[in-house]
Amino acid sequence: MPLYHNDDQAMLKDSVAPFVAEQAPVAHLRQLRDSADATGFSRDLWAQFTEMGLPGMLVPEAHGGLGMGHMEAGIVLEEIGRNLTPSPFLATSVGAVAALAKAGGTQAGRWLPAIASGEAIVALAIDEGAKHRPDRIATTATRAGNGFRLDGKKSFVLHGHVADMSIVAAKTDGGITLFAVPKDAKGLTADPRRLVDSSLASHVTLDGVEVDADAVIGEVDAGGDILDALLAATRTGAAAEMVGVGQGAMDRTVTYLKERKQFGKLIGEFQGLQHRAAHLYGEMEVARATVMKAQQLLDEGSEGAKLMVSVAKAKAGRAANLAVREGVQMHGGIGMTDEYDIGLYMKRDRALAEYMGDVHYHIDQVARMNGY
Amino acid sequence: MSDLDAFRIEVRAWLEANCPPEMREPIRDEDDVCWGGRKFKFKNAAQKQWLDACVAKGYTVPDWPKPYGGAGLTPEETKVLKQEMKRIHARSPLDSFGIWMLGPALLQFGTEEQKVHYLNPIARGEIRWCQGYSEPGSGSDLVSLQTFGEDKGDHWVVNGSKIWTSYADKADWIFCLVRTDKANKYQGITFMLFDMESKGVTTKPILLISGNSPFCETFFDDVEVPKTQFVGEINRGWDVAKYLLGHEREMISGGGAGGDMVSIGGAFAKAFGKNAAGELDDPILRAEMAAFDVDVFAYRAMGERFMDMWKTGRAHPASSNMMKYVGTELNKRRHELVMAGGGSDALEWDSEESKGGARARTWLRTKANSIEGGTSEVMLNVIAKRILDLPGA
Numbered sequence: 001m002p003l004y005h006n007d008d009q010a011m012l013k014d015s016v017a018p019f020v021a022e023q024a025p026v027a028h029l030r031q032l033r034d035s036a037d038a039t040g041f042s043r044d045l046w047a048q049f050t051e052m053g054l055p056g057m058l059v060p061e062a063h064g065g066l067g068m069g070h071m072e073a074g075i076v077l078e079e080i081g082r083n084l085t086p087s088p089f090l091a092t093s094v095g096a097v098a099a100l101a102k103a104g105g106t107q108a109g110r111w112l113p114a115i116a117s118g119e120a121i122v123a124l125a126i127d128e129g130a131k132h133r134p135d136r137i138a139t140t141a142t143r144a145g146n147g148f149r150l151d152g153k154k155s156f157v158l159h160g161h162v163a164d165m166s167i168v169a170a171k172t173d174g175g176i177t178l179f180a181v182p183k184d185a186k187g188l189t190a191d192p193r194r195l196v197d198s199s200l201a202s203h204v205t206l207d208g209v210e211v212d213a214d215a216v217i218g219e220v221d222a223g224g225d226i227l228d229a230l231l232a233a234t235r236t237g238a239a240a241e242m243v244g245v246g247q248g249a250m251d252r253t254v255t256y257l258k259e260r261k262q263f264g265k266l267i268g269e270f271q272g273l274q275h276r277a278a279h280l281y282g283e284m285e286v287a288r289a290t291v292m293k294a295q296q297l298l299d300e301g302s303e304g305a306k307l308m309v310s311v312a313k314a315k316a317g318r319a320a321n322l323a324v325r326e327g328v329q330m331h332g333g334i335g336m337t338d339e340y341d342i343g344l345y346m347k348r349d350r351a352l353a354e355y356m357g358d359v360h361y362h363i364d365q366v367a368r369m370n371g372y
Numbered sequence: 373m374s375d376l377d378a379f380r381i382e383v384r385a386w387l388e389a390n391c392p393p394e395m396r397e398p399i400r401d402e403d404d405v406c407w408g409g410r411k412f413k414f415k416n417a418a419q420k421q422w423l424d425a426c427v428a429k430g431y432t433v434p435d436w437p438k439p440y441g442g443a444g445l446t447p448e449e450t451k452v453l454k455q456e457m458k459r460i461h462a463r464s465p466l467d468s469f470g471i472w473m474l475g476p477a478l479l480q481f482g483t484e485e486q487k488v489h490y491l492n493p494i495a496r497g498e499i500r501w502c503q504g505y506s507e508p509g510s511g512s513d514l515v516s517l518q519t520f521g522e523d524k525g526d527h528w529v530v531n532g533s534k535i536w537t538s539y540a541d542k543a544d545w546i547f548c549l550v551r552t553d554k555a556n557k558y559q560g561i562t563f564m565l566f567d568m569e570s571k572g573v574t575t576k577p578i579l580l581i582s583g584n585s586p587f588c589e590t591f592f593d594d595v596e597v598p599k600t601q602f603v604g605e606i607n608r609g610w611d612v613a614k615y616l617l618g619h620e621r622e623m624i625s626g627g628g629a630g631g632d633m634v635s636i637g638g639a640f641a642k643a644f645g646k647n648a649a650g651e652l653d654d655p656i657l658r659a660e661m662a663a664f665d666v667d668v669f670a671y672r673a674m675g676e677r678f679m680d681m682w683k684t685g686r687a688h689p690a691s692s693n694m695m696k697y698v699g700t701e702l703n704k705r706r707h708e709l710v711m712a713g714g715g716s717d718a719l720e721w722d723s724e725e726s727k728g729g730a731r732a733r734t735w736l737r738t739k740a741n742s743i744e745g746g747t748s749e750v751m752l753n754v755i756a757k758r759i760l761d762l763p764g765a
Contacts, residue, residue, distance in 0.1 A: 003677035274756035293673035367662035372637040
């Protein structure tokens with residue numbers, strides 16, 4: 001499979017890109033922010049996503065979805081990133097779907113059709129501290145009655161306060177187990193916090209939450225592989241969204257270089273800025289190729305996917321970060337104002353950079369996977 | 373089974389039968405590389421056997437048409453062949469500026485007669501070519517070149533000199549940019565081909581900081597070049613040169629100076645030792661190497677995407693400049709880390725253990741990567757103007 005979008009994928013992009021740009025441009029984010037919206041995203045927009053079949057892109061056809069791959073999901077995520085669109089797409093339609101589809105069984109049958117039909121929002125309750133350390137999960141699940149009792153604290157749970165179900169990773173006697181915890185479970189509380197990019201993420205407390213045995217996603221103690229699938233999909237998706245964020249920032253900046261005059265010249269004529277912009281272009285192109293490679297390997301079920309996912313999250317993180325920093329700097333004073341969009345790109349990049357492992361975490365993973 | 377799968381099986385069997393075991397070893401020294409040409413001496417029988425087998429099959433230039441010595445493979449088939457050669461770690465049967473640079477330019481701009489006449493010997497490795505572009509005083513600024521060909525009716529008389537002509541002392545023929553109209557800066561250059569044994573051609577190696585001399589100064593003193601030996605149009609050599617530079621950058625970024633794009637950190641675990649956690653026992657260098665590895669794996673993905681897009685006409689024409697810039701800067705970074713990782717061992721200049729100072733010499737050699745074939749700064753200028761469409765100064 002070549003590393004560019006085939007005709008079907010190009011058609012998907014041609015329909016998604018104008019749709020997101022028209023229905024959910026940066027003004028849409030501003031509107032939600034300025035009205036102090038308590039949901040964190042627009043239900044109306046999600047309904048439009050659903051009309052286009054987007055929430056169930058990765059859901060297998062047997063469960064009512066489109067059965068597409070990560071390459072296709074990446075097309076949507078890049079446009080979401082480019083427009084800074086607030087949406088549950090990444091956590092629900094990419095992360096949760098990857099876990100449920102991998103696990104199969106009761107919970108897949110219960111939730112995948114609901115995701116595909118746009119009815120269910122799913123949150124991913126993985127992290128427990130300020131930094132992403134999925135190998136140090138301390139939340140416990142102990143057998144109680146016919147099911148389990150969950151105790152622990154989760155953080156950085158996107159859409160946690162509005163999710164119909166949360167996928168909770170917990171320690172069981174013989175390993176990690178994932179649980180589908182419904183919204184109304186007793187002892188589950190979600191405390192939403194407004195983040196720097198105006199999104200909402202929750203601190204989730206599990207205080208003796210009781211769930212039935214069939215709440216287990218996959219098998220007891222065997223959640224490691226399912227968690228890996230969830231993480232690989234979400235990280236790759238976040239990387240694709242960051243490519244969109246970086247591209248959006250770069251496009252605005254390059255446009256500005258062609259409009260803004262100083263010392264009687266367009267600032268884009270200055271070689272100092274030209275070289276920095278050209279360097280940024282190279283970094284963004286490499287990041288895009290890397291994310292596509294990770295998507296391709298995930299779609300092929302290749303063993304090399306794990307390494308490439310970390311490479312993609314790290315590379316996209318570096319490139320998008322460069323794009324937003326150069327963006328604000330090259331905009332000069334107005335880059336510091338709330339009125340101009342470029343600062344919003346910097347904020348979204350920071351949130352995505354931290355989500356599911358930052359650049360340093362993934363660079364370290366690359367070293368480990370290469371035996372040093 | 374698809375045709376491509378069938379082709380892969382066929383290629384696999386052919387390689388098994390025709391690629392000698394000695395040719396499945398990594399390149400260790402310069403003379404492991406088969407450059408061909410009249411002066412070339414094969415290192416061993418296997419090197420010649422491998423070249424002969426590939427020549428017979430058209431596999432030295434698999435995607436060239438059959439009448440010109442190629443195998444006429446499609447881009448997809450060529451990719452399969454390369455994958456299968458890589459899979460068994462087969463060496464390139466023939467490395468040649470004729471294949472990488474002149475060949476593509478002839479395929480694009482040559483007459484039918486020129487194609488038949490020049491391409492077949494290139495494909496067979498019979499004529500080794502060198503490139504006469506840069507001149508003293510005109511490096512990346514090629515349009516300022518001064519070597520002049522005076523019109524004498526049926527031939528030109530060429531006078532001037534070239535610099536940085538790679539392996540000119542080993543080459544049989546040169547493809548050369550010569551000014552044929554002094555009045556027109558851009559449209560006064562002709563792309564000429566001539567024998568290095570022509571009367572009036574002399575060449576002298578230049579000693580570099582690496583202690584090696586891969587480059588030469590080349591002097592032309594009343595060299596007669598027949599009027600038939602030019603490519604493209606007279607005074608429009610710049611069109612050919614630009615096209616060819618695109619291929620040169622593709623080559624430099626694709627593997628030449630891009631280096632072997634593998635993980636670097638693992639290689640030094642032995643030298644440093646590992647800590648209790650199994651990590652390289654220098655946390656800062658480990659971090660730098662891992663960050664470098666991320667860029668290497670990322671660049672490999674970019675290389676794959678670039679080739680997929682380039683071969684199907686999807687790439688921006690100036691994207692080879694971007695590949696050249698990113699690839700060469702990356703390769704320089706690699707060899708800084710190789711030196712840091714090697715410690716005092718890597719400083720040795722002529723000991724047996726250091727293989728004649730291979731690491732230090734390679735490190736020094738890589739500094740040219742971002743100068744030759746257009747400097748990094750020129751690449752950035754091209755990206756800024758042709759891709760980002762930023763205004764001219």
